[in-house]
Amino acid sequence: xxxDKKITxxxxxxSYLPTWCPGCGDFGIMAAIKNALSELQIPSHxxxxxxxxxxxxxxxxxxxxxxxxxxxxxxxxxxxxxxxANKNLTVIAVAGDGDQYSEGTNHLIHLARxxxxxxxxxxxxxxxxxxxxxASPTTPEGTATKTTPWGEIKHEFNPLALSLVSxxxxxxxxxxxxxxxxxxxIKQGIKHPGFSHIDVLQQCVTLNKINTVEWYQQRVYxxxxxxxxxxxxxxxxxxxxxxxxxxxxxxQTKRPVYEEKxxxxxxxxxxxxxxxxxxxxxxxxxx
Amino acid sequence: xxxFSIKIVGPAGFGIKVTGQILAKYFLRSGAxxxxxxxxxxxxxxxxxxxxxxxxxxPIHSASEKCDLLIALxxxxxxxxxxxxxxxxxxxxxxxxxxxxxxxxGDNIVRVSxxxxxxxxxxxxxxxxxxxxxxxxxxxxxxxxxxxIIEESFGHKGDxxxxxxxxxxxxYEWGKANKTTNTNEYSMKGxxxxxxxxxxxxxQACALGAIASGCQFYSAYPMTPATExxxxxxxxxxxxxxxxxxxxxxxxxxxxxxxxxxxxxRAATGTSGGGFALMNEGLSLAGQLELPVVxxxxxxxAPATGLPTWTEQGDLKYVINAAHGEFARAVLAPGNPEECxxxxxxxxxxxxxxxxxxxxxxxxxxxxxxxTVSEKIFNQVEKKVSSVQYQLxxxxxxxxxxxxxxxxxxxxxxxxxxxxxxxxxxxxxxDEFGLTNEEAENKKHNTEKRMxxxxxxxxxxxxxxxxxxVDADITLVCWGSMLGPCLNAVSxxxxxxxxxxxxxxxxxxxxxxxxxxxxxxxxxxxKLVLVENxxxxxxxxLIREETGLEIKxxxxxxxxxxxxxxxxxRKIEKI
Numbered sequence: 001x002x003x004d005k006k007i008t009x010x011x012x013x014x015s016y017l018p019t020w021c022p023g024c025g026d027f028g029i030m031a032a033i034k035n036a037l038s039e040l041q042i043p044s045h046x047x048x049x050x051x052x053x054x055x056x057x058x059x060x061x062x063x064x065x066x067x068x069x070x071x072x073x074x075x076x077x078x079x080x081x082x083x084x085a086n087k088n089l090t091v092i093a094v095a096g097d098g099d100q101y102s103e104g105t106n107h108l109i110h111l112a113r114x115x116x117x118x119x120x121x122x123x124x125x126x127x128x129x130x131x132x133x134x135a136s137p138t139t140p141e142g143t144a145t146k147t148t149p150w151g152e153i154k155h156e157f158n159p160l161a162l163s164l165v166s167x168x169x170x171x172x173x174x175x176x177x178x179x180x181x182x183x184x185x186i187k188q189g190i191k192h193p194g195f196s197h198i199d200v201l202q203q204c205v206t207l208n209k210i211n212t213v214e215w216y217q218q219r220v221y222x223x224x225x226x227x228x229x230x231x232x233x234x235x236x237x238x239x240x241x242x243x244x245x246x247x248x249x250x251x252q253t254k255r256p257v258y259e260e261k262x263x264x265x266x267x268x269x270x271x272x273x274x275x276x277x278x279x280x281x282x283x284x285x286x287x
Numbered sequence: 288x289x290x291f292s293i294k295i296v297g298p299a300g301f302g303i304k305v306t307g308q309i310l311a312k313y314f315l316r317s318g319a320x321x322x323x324x325x326x327x328x329x330x331x332x333x334x335x336x337x338x339x340x341x342x343x344x345x346p347i348h349s350a351s352e353k354c355d356l357l358i359a360l361x362x363x364x365x366x367x368x369x370x371x372x373x374x375x376x377x378x379x380x381x382x383x384x385x386x387x388x389x390x391x392x393g394d395n396i397v398r399v400s401x402x403x404x405x406x407x408x409x410x411x412x413x414x415x416x417x418x419x420x421x422x423x424x425x426x427x428x429x430x431x432x433x434x435x436i437i438e439e440s441f442g443h444k445g446d447x448x449x450x451x452x453x454x455x456x457x458x459y460e461w462g463k464a465n466k467t468t469n470t471n472e473y474s475m476k477g478x479x480x481x482x483x484x485x486x487x488x489x490x491q492a493c494a495l496g497a498i499a500s501g502c503q504f505y506s507a508y509p510m511t512p513a514t515e516x517x518x519x520x521x522x523x524x525x526x527x528x529x530x531x532x533x534x535x536x537x538x539x540x541x542x543x544x545x546x547x548x549x550x551x552x553r554a555a556t557g558t559s560g561g562g563f564a565l566m567n568e569g570l571s572l573a574g575q576l577e578l579p580v581v582x583x584x585x586x587x588x589a590p591a592t593g594l595p596t597w598t599e600q601g602d603l604k605y606v607i608n609a610a611h612g613e614f615a616r617a618v619l620a621p622g623n624p625e626e627c628x629x630x631x632x633x634x635x636x637x638x639x640x641x642x643x644x645x646x647x648x649x650x651x652x653x654x655x656x657x658x659t660v661s662e663k664i665f666n667q668v669e670k671k672v673s674s675v676q677y678q679l680x681x682x683x684x685x686x687x688x689x690x691x692x693x694x695x696x697x698x699x700x701x702x703x704x705x706x707x708x709x710x711x712x713x714x715x716x717x718d719e720f721g722l723t724n725e726e727a728e729n730k731k732h733n734t735e736k737r738m739x740x741x742x743x744x745x746x747x748x749x750x751x752x753x754x755x756x757v758d759a760d761i762t763l764v765c766w767g768s769m770l771g772p773c774l775n776a777v778s779x780x781x782x783x784x785x786x787x788x789x790x791x792x793x794x795x796x797x798x799x800x801x802x803x804x805x806x807x808x809x810x811x812x813x814k815l816v817l818v819e820n821x822x823x824x825x826x827x828x829l830i831r832e833e834t835g836l837e838i839k840x841x842x843x844x845x846x847x848x849x850x851x852x853x854x855x856x857r858k859i860e861k862i
Contacts, residue, residue, distance in 0.1 A: 046704055277501075
């Protein structure tokens with residue numbers, strides 16, 4: 001592929017046939033990522049996508065770039081290491097709700113603190129699907145699943161509210177069935193200088209018979225042009241809404257970025273940094 | 288006397304460590320060989336802290352069992368130590384310390400108004416500095432270089448420098464005035480000032496090894512006794528350019544290192560056993576993705592929280608076998624700071640060459656004890672090895688065949704930003720491009736590919752190092768930090784003729800994989816005796832597993848303390 005050739009969504013295609021169920025929300029998320037990257041004209045060799053484990057993680061083989069299919073819950077620390085090592089890369093993390101909000105919750109809170117320039121996309125189908133349908137932290141209370149046959153008795157987790165109070169500088173919600181809206185959110189997330197968290201409402205056509213596309217469409221509304229995304233308190237109120245489900249950018253603010261604050265590597269990258277072993281100077285304190 | 292041992296003891300918060308370090312540096316700069324060993328409980332105030340300095344004209348590799356001069360800052364501290372004294376020991380303590388102690392005949396208790404003298408120089412806290420003044424005065428050592436060391440130690444604390452100098456002087460004058468004849472034997476007439484000796488811990492030497500290796504990214508979570516590596520590297524970030532990241536937990540620490548390694552940085556992480564337990568899945572991930580990473584595991588006694596600030600060699604089998612699945616790894620176990628520096632560099636190169644995780648396995652005893660190290664060793668900087676392709680001659684439309692099956696199992700690797708080098712580092716079983724693949728043949732070939740690297744690696748693992756005459760009656764077999772106590776035991780045996788038997792030491796600094804031809808090599812020796820700081824004799828078990836040869840004689844210790852050379856000698860005598 002020559003560099004000057006125009007980048008299209010096809011530039012990110014691999015020969016691998018996705019293994020999702022027909023109608024799965026992950027198709028939409030995959031397409032939105034490819035669209036966003038091509039609209040921003042980012043060559044595939046400068047893109048790192050780190051995946052967690054689950055149906056969403058199985059996206060790994062379907063996008064041509066430097067992919068890293070990590071472990072369950074671990075996409076974010078891997079993404080952080082890659083971003084610190086080479087600040088010029090576009091680093092995206094793709095995870096599921098079981099993945100990021102259960103096993104990987106700790107990393108989410110800390111990435112929010114670090115404000116590393118990474119875009120996190122969480123395919124949130126409110127269920128563990130690859131393991132055939134167990135309750136996840138976003139499964140609504142009362143829902144019957146394989147691990148909650150009498151209905152989930154634990155309270156539901158609010159990922160966007162958690163992200164907001166943890167310090168995420170770009171908090172958004174999209175929907176897997178609204179491709180152009182999601183594409184735009186991902187573009188905004190990539191362009192945002194700092195940690196971006198995009199929670200994606202996603203249907204699971206096989207295992208989640210309650211939160212279907214129709215169910216979502218009755219509840220979803222877009223945060224309009226008049227919505228003030230710089231208002232933190234308003235964003236928190238929006239994140240706490242449960243009857244209706246707003247989509248769009250809830251909150252955006254600027255804060256110094258972790259890897260940029262590492263000032264002794266300013267203007268350079270860790271991978272090109274020549275580490276100085278000045279023997280005389282270093283050994284002085286041991287004399 | 289060619290060697291003696293000074294010990295400073297008292298509760299945490301009494302400045303035991305800083306005083307000990309001042310004294311250790313004093314003897315080092317006076318030309319002696321020094322070994323400094325410290326014991327402390329896992330708390331911030333109170334408890335019983337010790338700092339022991341073995342001073343010798345001969346090379347010294349470990350701490351001795353008992354001391355000749357004890358500085359006890361409280362009555363409780365003295366009571367705890369009264370059985371760890373050599374004959375005719377000198378004990379320095381405050382005059383208020385109980386006269387009811389039952390000391391042995393010949394012990395020389397020196398009661399000084401430590402507190403009064405300290406108050407005179409600016410504050411009671413400085414009674415530790417008064418005490419080292421008393422000690423050096425009694426032993427009739429010159430006070431000349433002490434001011435420099437005090438300035439270096441307290442330089443950032445303003446008035447404290449002058450106050451400590453005064454405290455030392457008041458103590459020194461008192462010691463000089465009260466000198467008795469029996470302190471003369473500590474004078475060490477043969478002392479000659481040397482210029483190339485350093486006092487350094489194993490952790491510091493590992494960190495320096497990482498810097499010399501060009502390590503660009505280190506991520507870790509604080510855990511005793513591995514934290515000093517992180518402390519050191521953080522302190523040197525601006526000077527060297529390394530990035531040392533304190534992660535939110537050990538899981539994140541190893542995964543961030545893998546992310547950085549994937550992106551092309553030389554990367555490492557470090558922890559102790561409990562933290563390493565959390566890293567296990569990341570270790571397996573490194574095996575599957577064939578990513579280089581160096582892991583410092585500084586052992587402490589376990590299970591669970593165990594003894595956080597003490598020592599044990601209990602994780603050998605764990606580190607070799609940890610993580611799910613079969614893949615290649617290397618485990619290096621340096622015996623002293625020189626080896627820490629050299630083997631850390633080796634670890635980075637092996638990791639890069641074979642694209643595998645490599646361990647540098649040490650423990651609290653090696654990690655936190657200060658050894659006398661020759662400055663010359665730091666000239667040994669190894670050339671960096673890399674298997675990364677930074678440019679591709681042929682661009683392809685598809686993904687790069689990163690996991691291409693090669694004869695030796697080592698495929699060439701690209702890093703993000705290399706055009707045409709895109710591939711998937713896939714934790715699922717994958718084809719040569721990294722695409723998920725569950726075919727039987729593919730899995731079989733990939734397992735063989737990943738294990739082939741272990742067979743290749745084995746070819747370059749050296750036989751264990753032999754210290755002493757080849758022809759010996761008894762060979763002490765040890766690994767990692769137990770080199771020091773074994774070497775000191777042997778030299779002690781030879782110099783004071785406690786044993787008629789000829790003894791040498793066989794030290795394994797490469798513990799996994801074990802070298803080729805080890806069975807033949809071991810059969811050359813008359814009698815092998817295993818010396819390990821654990822219960823099971825884990826190296827012995829490993830040797831038996833790999834060679835079929837059983838080392839029947841074992842000297843084992845698992846009480847959280849390192850071996851004292853004297854103990855090893857007593858055990859040898861019974862064999």
